[in-house]
Amino acid sequence: MQLRYRxxxxxxxxxxxxxxQTEAVGKYRGLDWRFYGIKKAPVQQATLDLKYxxxxxxxxxxxxxxxxxxxxxxxxxxxxxxxxxxxLTIAHSRMIKKRQQAMLLRxxxxxxxxxxxxxxxxxxxxxxxxxxxxxxxxxxxxxx
Numbered sequence: 001m002q003l004r005y006r007x008x009x010x011x012x013x014x015x016x017x018x019x020x021q022t023e024a025v026g027k028y029r030g031l032d033w034r035f036y037g038i039k040k041a042p043v044q045q046a047t048l049d050l051k052y053x054x055x056x057x058x059x060x061x062x063x064x065x066x067x068x069x070x071x072x073x074x075x076x077x078x079x080x081x082x083x084x085x086x087x088l089t090i091a092h093s094r095m096i097k098k099r100q101q102a103m104l105l106r107x108x109x110x111x112x113x114x115x116x117x118x119x120x121x122x123x124x125x126x127x128x129x130x131x132x133x134x135x136x137x138x139x140x141x142x143x144x
Contacts, residue, residue, distance in 0.1 A: 093128055100136040 001012045018039040026033040048059045079087070 095138070096128055096132060096136045100132055103136065 003012050019036045020039055022035045022037050024035040045060055
């Protein structure tokens with residue numbers, strides 16, 4: 001088939017697709033319908049020489065495979081109980097801080113004051129203020 005795009009003519013050959021009739025039949029608005037399936041999905045494996053931003057490359061070219069690198073075993077550090085407790089405490093403090101910051105930001109937006117609120121965090125000697133822990137910590141209520 002002769003085609004033309006932007007003044008350039010080229011030859012096109014549509015792929016042939018083999019179909020099979022399935023056992024599935026249907027009725028739509030009073031008409032009988034038969035469904036067909038594709039025997040084998042058509043795969044076009046054209047190799048083209050292309051250029052993108054001055055770099056030439058080829059589509060569907062067989063890649064050059066290098067020798068597979070030997071995988072090294074991954075050493076996973078084993079944390080002591082104290083390190084695990086420390087990381088859980090730090091994560092809990094971060095969660096309280098994020099919750100407090102989110103609540104302060106919402107309140108500031110409702111009031112119309114949003115200057116420097118996101119930078120507010122009052123820590124004394126690296127500890128969370130007890131009222132923040134009571135107010136912004138997760139609830140003790142459990143769902144069942």
